[in-house]
Amino acid sequence: MQRIFTYLLIFSTVSLIFSTAFCQAQDNQRYMALSLVNVNYRDYQLEQIQKASDIGMNAVIITIRWDVINQLKVSSANPWEQYDLQIQAARSKGMKVCLRMCMYTWCNTKVIGAPDDNTVASCDGLSNADRMIGYDVSGKNKRLQQQASGYNGCDLIDDCGHVLSYSFASKPFQERTQNFARVVINRYKYLLDNNELLYMSVVTTPEQEFGFPYKTTKGIEGGFSAIFDYSPTAIQGFRTFLKEKYKNDFQKFQLAWESRGKDFNSFDTIEPTIPSGSFYYGLFIGNGRHTQDWYQYRHNLLKNFSMNFLKTVKGIDARIKVVNDYGSILDTRIGNFGFKDISEGIDGIKVNNAPLTDHRMVTDICRTNMPEKWIMNEAEGPYAPQQQFEECYTHGAKLMSAFNYNLDDGVQRKMLVDVVNKYIKGANGIMKPIETCGSGLYSVDDMLSSDGCNNADRTNITNTCKLYKNWRNVFDGNGNKPVRMFLNEEYATDIRYNQLVTDYSTCGSIPNFKDTYNSDCQKLQTLPNATESYRGGVENVDCQEIIGWALDSKNLESILTVDIYVDDIKIGTTQANLGNRPDLVATYKDSKAYFRSFKYTLPDSAWFKSSLRHKIFVRFGGTNKVLEPLTETEKTLRCSGSGSGICGVKFRLGISPDSLANVFPTGAEYEVSVSSNLRWKVDKSANWLTVSTDTGSFNKNFRLKVLASSEKDTRTGKITVTGEGITKTIFITQKGVGEKCTDCGNNPIITNPIDPIKGPVASLSYRGLVEKANCCSVKGWAFNADNYDDILTIDFYLDKQKIGSTQANRGYRFDLVNTMGTEKLFYKAFCFDIPVSAWAMYKDGKSRRLTVRYGNTITPLAESETFVLSCQEKQVCQESDLCINQNDFDKEIRLYPNPNNGKFKAEIYSTVDQSSIFRFLSLSGQVLRTETIYLNQGINRIDLDISALQNGVFVLSIEMENGRKLFGKVIKSN
Known part of the structure; x- marks a missing residue:
């Protein structure tokens, strides 16, 4: 593929494939689609369609470029040929077709634009005032949006130029889009008539996504991330928007904008806020109403563009399904946090988030807020593993796109075949209703306050965004079932958010606790008091379930856990995260109280189900405070069953492996798995056997090491694992040095041999x-x-x-x-x-x-x-x-003197004037000191002082505003 936008396309939304087109009737077939972005108009990629069909993919997404058809990118007797042949190839394989209209313009010129002029001239007849303009995060660099690869603006073949993006406020640009939609539909309407067209979409950015661009790559200062759109056309549109919003009452406007409103003397002089160190705070949220109005205006531009495209397509033929291809819905710069409102009337949405994103959460969000619509996602090869496909399909994705995979690579091909077999072929390809359990609520202002949610670290949620924490609390607490995450868009629309009672989860059993039976039936110990603001009650107790509610009256966003006790023995824990509770909303005057019920399902077979009477206590998690029951009935439990009537369980202890024969004389190391519900200890019979732990409890693994032998003869030993009178033994036989070993000649030293052909392969990541x-x-x-x-x-x-x-x-x-x-x-x-x-x-x-x-x-x-x-x-x-x-250190940053007494210089080169964050870290990664330093373009020599730190070795981390990161090693010794 021609790499005109090599870097950009790494994250390209090429995946429209996901998009969904409710084809004719709303069928239940899943799709996996090959995504063809057609950046290289010379390569028709027909062989890729053949290979995708062989794998089992059942759809193709084809980008149709306005600039190619209108002879701006290439002069051709038939500019449609590439697209016609691709569609023909897909049809011949029985694959559905998705059409993606691409509206950016490639202008052939080597000239690089200056910060605030139009050196790169528009080549397509639109006004320069319609060209998108953006600011970097400092608000000091203003740039026309233009992108290309290579400093001279030339791609890897022979074309020189830039991609230009136009303002959503531009009427000529909207009319161009609508006219091109008519041309494309008239040419390919036969696909719809033959039930071969899934959907149509329109994309506007160089990444082939619908939304505001998030960077620019060309200009005399180099490239940078940017926020758009500050074009003359957009600013004039903003003034008109404010006139209509405040009904042409300038005094009312000034009162709403407070001190910021005093900067202007009429609607015609208003300027939108520009960044001043942040792409969100003070720009879209915080510091007054002017930030919210600027965000709402950008939101409205996207919605109006979407609605106009939708009306044009449906006006030609209402059967055509229209999809919005958003790219990420977690990034502030793109402007689509309110995607539900923007997508009004749309038949489906496609999203494209980074590989590290938790795609379960993203799919849950899309599915909840776009009910009965097609939900799509993009997997970008070779980075996206099979896990992304599975997470999306199992949480409700209708269509996945496979972009940039090497279909000739055996590993990548096998992964795609496995996914097709599991989710696309035959009965496996039929979608089934998604069973959800638990609900959550988040808002546009939540997303803006945390600058999106691109830091979703699923291994450590402590430092992640608020949205991900809330979703994970419900997801982890509800047996890892898909969650309903409702979006409040009031900040973007000024429309009051009202949640219908029917929207709230009332799922039955919540398997969100691990067995907590103790082998010694340990009774309730002294526990701390609960927070004074905790409130809760027990409303129903029977032999099937315990129902009640719990919340923190001063922090209703917090999801509380409750511990369930029979007599004074804790039997389990659950979360108060269910609905629906309009009574709690009325009492605490907050919609979040809808989700503060709990339901704890009692195990069918348990010691307390024995026809004897037991007392029931529900306490706030980890505390001694008991939730008050409604009546005396909620204080007792009497259930028939085969339980013993007293706390106790049958002790269990198992180990694997239980024997190790013919161990090589050179030694070996093994993973021993213990399956147990009790505490246990490990003993060894010989000093040539070592273990990684002497004691343990419940299910756990430990390492067993057989040391190298210098003896000529075979030796034997054993490892015993014991607990509560149960003993399990691992018998070990190790061959002597030079001793013939017919059974172990091909065995690996540590584990069983891996078949070099049929063995497991590593993750693509x-x-x-x-x-x-x-x-x-x-x-x-x-x-x-x-x-x-x-x-x-x-x-x-x-x-x-x-x-x-x-x-x-x-x-x-x-x-x-x-x-x-x-x-x-x-x-x-x-x-x-x-x-x-x-x-x-x-x-x-x-x-x-x-x-x-x-x-x-x-x-x-x-x-x-x-x-x-x-x-x-x-x-x-x-x-x-x-x-x-064997440790090596980076030589890129010059630090001198080094070692030093705490005072030293750092010599750093910066490509532009920009701010940067200096962090000093310990070798364990702990941040010890942070300071912000402004860097000038060129070589910077900066005096630094870490005299207050103890002597030692430290890491200097430098994070620059343009995204570049540098690291160096500092040695302090007095």
């Missing part, structure tokens, strides 16, 4: 490189691009023999941090000391191929070279060859 290797050690790095907190295990092989494993959890990789822009990659290096005993297995003196694989898979890491090792049994390793000295 895994990245790694073997950088250096010799007879003493192997060095490299590895991480999971979908979860930077994940620590990968790495396996090492000599020929087909596994010789050991290690983890990629060493520091410090400043190069990875600089490349990926996250400090979590400091600790993704690995270094493995090759055990001398490994060479003892080989007596022939031949060279051995070193292969490094992701743990327990057949997938090898990339290599800087092919490593073939020729080493001796008694290899001598210098200290410098061992892993103790």
